[in-house]
């Protein structure tokens with residue numbers, strides 16, 4: 428994205444409405460999503476409770492996939508508010524806007540202190556200063572506490588010293604130039620405020636959908652995933668807070684609760700307690716849990732499946748591939764005999780589930796992908812979701828991107844367009860097919876319908892014939 432002078436001028440000709448802190452979140456959301464993202468709400472909830480002094484703060488979010496989104500509106504609001512601090516969250520989906528917004532803000536309002544956090548920073552390296560010129564402070568890791576402490580410190584007219592910056596894993600461009608960038612801040616989850624119970628994330632009566640977290644982190648090591656870099660640490664939110672949130676959702680008669688934990692069925696003493704609470708509270712919402720198939724084969728698996736059978740629960744499993752070689756190449760460690768057993772259990776207990784696959788993995792030809800698809804189809808899931816590989820910053824895969832022949836669509840930011848094993852034409856075809864299958868899976872889920880998954884080999888053969896391919 429290039430912001431031209433003309434656009435900038437348009438943005439500058441707006442009204443003046445000053446705040447001290449302007450926090451901007453540029454989101455990618457689904458149709459049912461809450462209006463405000465959980466990450467921003469969690470930071471705001473902690474900030475509002477723990478800020479010192481009288482910082483006039485505004486937290487605003489924009490939906491990038493809305494047809495109304497215009498980046499000039501973001502510039503306009505920065506121009507109008509002339510904040511002392513401008514904070515932004517860097518995610519893969521807003522990568523094409525954030526560097527230019529930062530640059531524009533620094534050119535037109537050089538006095539603004541710009542703070543950047545989010546996964547693009549957490550998993551970035553000492554090149555961050557070059558990638559986002561104009562940022563004054565990069566916050567690596569969970570942002571609630573470091574962000575609040577940084578604002579508190581500067582608002583007291585103190586300059587954050589080295590000890591402070593190291594403690595909170597905050598990096599200045601100068602520190603990055605010195606090659607410093609190793610630490611990431613991990614928060615004590617018990618210190619955080621609930622964005623729901625503090626009403627930062629308002630929940631209306633009968634609300635259709637909420638996203639809910641019960642733990643953070645993941646112990647697995649998939650080489651395409653940024654969680655691997657966080658050092659396998661997982662931490663759970665206390666049952667006290669979670670149970671109060673569940674009571675609140677019940678009182679509000681929330682219809683669907685989408686749990687965004689990377690793996691919900693990780694530790695039985697955590698997740699089974701939550702299941703018991705759901706059972707005892709009589710909450711009638713539908714729950715979506717992302718789980719690991721192999722873990723269903725543990726001794727507590729049947730108790731969990733029993734719970735799922737007796738409640739409105741939908742399970743989601745990222746298998747990613749059914750090919751041993753690909754699974755090894757991405758350090759996924761899929762155990763296929765256990766995956767087979769788990770699928771049988773799911774059918775035995777009659778629990779609806781979705782399977783997710785990735786296309787574009789190392790060593791994956793189109794034919795290999797189609798074999799994985801056929802295996803996934805044979806498992807008779809209720810939904811199938813196919814995603815193009817994202818080659819995310821800092822991951823093992825990112826480091827090997829040249830060796831493995833990945834070429835990218837720059838508009839889509841690190842979503843591959845070609846690999847050493849799949850050509851551009853195949854990828855474009857698969858992306859289109861994936862969109863259709865994902866959409867149909869979602870529609871079937873929302874209408875409780877049953878889906879017949881198409882034979883992809885036939886579709887692809889027909890497409891190639893139509894294009895005159897061989």
Ligand code: B12
Nearest residue numbers: 454464466514515516518519520544545546566569570687
């Ligand atoms: C919900 C979710 C979505 C939702 C987004 C809804 C929304 N707007 O919130 C949907 C389903 C749309 C989605 C889609 C995708 N997602 Co997603 N998603 C998530 C998920 C499960 C939860 C995000 C969340 O709320 N986390 C909880 C909050 C508290 O954590 P957080 O977001 O990291 O925020 C903390 C810090 O990052 C930091 N922080 C964040 N912002 C800021 C700002 C400042 C100023 C500061 C100081 C700190 C800070 O502090 C926060 C609080 O501690 C995460 C995985 C996870 N469990 O985190 C993946 C994740 C965010 N998604 C990811 C990816 C790759 C995708 C997809 C590309 C997947 C795909 N192949 O299609 C798509 C992208 C869509 C697109 N077309 O571009 C990656 C992001 C990687 C990246 N570098 O951005 C993640 C991290 C998963 C992973 N491990 O790979 N996703």
Ligand code: SF4
Nearest residue numbers: 645647648649652689
């Ligand atoms: S892809 Fe899933 S299982 Fe693998 S490291 Fe990331 S969150 Fe964990």
